[in-house]
Amino acid sequence: MNTLTIERTDVATSARRNEPQPTTGSFETVDPRIEITAALGERYEEILTPEALAFLAELHDRFAHTRHELLAVRLQTRVDAANGRDPKFLPETSWIREDTSWRVAGSAPGLEDRRVEITGPTDRKMAINALNSGAKVWLADQEDATSPTWANVIEGQLSLFDLLRGGLEYTSPEGKEYRVERPLAETPTIVMRPRGWHLVEKHLKFHDRAGRAMHASGSLVDFGLYFFHNAHALIAAGRGPYFYLPKLESHREAKLWNDIFVYAQQALGIPQGTVRATVLIETIQAAFQMDEILYELRDHCAGLNAGRWDYIFSIVKTFRSRGRRWVLPDRKSITMTVPFMRAYTELLVQTCHKRGAHAIGGMSAFIPNRRDAEVTERALAAVAADKRREAGDGFDGTWVAHPDLIPTARAEFDAVLGDRPNQVDRLRDDVEVTAAQLLDIPSVGGEVTEAGVHDNISIAIRYIESWLRGTGAAAIDNLMEDAATAEISRSQVWQWLNENTVTAEGTRIDQTSIVRIMAAAVAELPRFEGDRFDDAISVFRTVALEPEFPTFLTVGAYARHL
Structure with missing residues (x-):
């Protein structure tokens, strides 16, 4: 197989130029390791350049095998749980938890104050609305808030590409025009969320060095295209390449991301430690490995997020066949104040602050309705109570899904933080969470x-x-x-x-x-x-x-x- 090899200096130079590269027909003639199996829409070639595809191929060459191994470990973990083996604090990594000396890298430019973050997909209209929202951070979501159609995946990358080059605009079918109202330095800091390790990108096939074809990893595609095209532009804009990491189930999965960050920074000539990652703790398995996850990512870690909805899903999935005592009640009854959710969030805040990391709260599902004042009033009251609890518990920031919720959420965090950017220095020494408390599912009632x-x-x-x-x-x-x-x-x-x-x-x-x-x-x-x-x-x-x-x-x- 004739494979195009691009030296690291060439990759870095191409990324710094931020110029679309010429293509000739099929990309297979450029690098046969990556095969595009879907039609190319308008401007797709600006994202799927030969150099970007070669970068994706290198990521897959180096890391796809480890990804498959870790997914096999997940399968065994599920079998163990079904057979009655509970998650636990790992004895073999107790030294990490007991060592009080280490800290994570912490915040970076644009991430010092994260009191309100807005989440949403990366289509042009939603991206512009998020950037005009007044939030501190925009979670540019290629994962749970984005349906991974081929158009959404690549056009979402184009939205981010254009944003960093001053060309993000949108006109609706009705003729309404949308554009970013502030200079980039005054817009929310972008933290991009790639797809989880379990997801593939079926419109790209990777051919390994043995000639075997497989779907590309959704995680590596989302991360790789964004990082390759935008890392230098983000740094030039006074921010950096920042990421939310979803669905992790172990510290080994965190180490894989860290290894990817190290390689990607080296390949593009970016100083080590420039990347910052915030890990979503949204599985019961990860809840028992928070210290270890922070440790593996310590040179690139900004914090942890309490991904409440996926966490509840993980609880149901893990214990779904363990008997009636593990059955949860109606979804609306599983609030953030039930014992196992309180244990999870209090441990997260304590763990983060002990290591110099930000603790970011989750998203209340309530949203306002501009056509129904009563619905809006109820939503604002529910969001205010939720964010008041988070700020009081020590969280440094929180999520909202709608711009109209930002003032309500910000008011609750302003009341606790004042002029301080965060409360990382607030150590929760009063918290002592046990394995039994994290697993106290039967006490929920309802x-x-x-x-x-x-x-x-x-x-x-x-x-x-x-x-x-x-x-x-x-x-x-x-x-x-x-x-x-x-x-x-x-x-x-x-x-x-x-x-x-x-x-x-x-x-x-x-x-x-x-x-x-x-x-x-x-x-x-x-x-x-x-x-x-x-x-x-x-x-x-x-x-x-x-x-x-x-x-x-x-x-x-x-x-x-x-």
């Missing part, structure tokens, strides 16, 4: 109701339908739903069904009752021309009603439908 079953079915189907049409963040019943909340909904239905749960009304949840409740939910769906509800219902049946439990609903849906 009920499973027929309304709760109906709502989960309805929300999951409506979200999946939106996702299949290319929208990954959807307002449903005045809540912001993304892939994580849809995962909770479908996994709870699976668990209730397989544990023969009895509702508060006395109905046993079995195939008969599910079919009845689902028929009622489907009858209420807002059908329209071009909808994908039939596909969504099929996906839901597969991920919620079949005996085998798919680890992520998006994996199969992506393979079959996007």
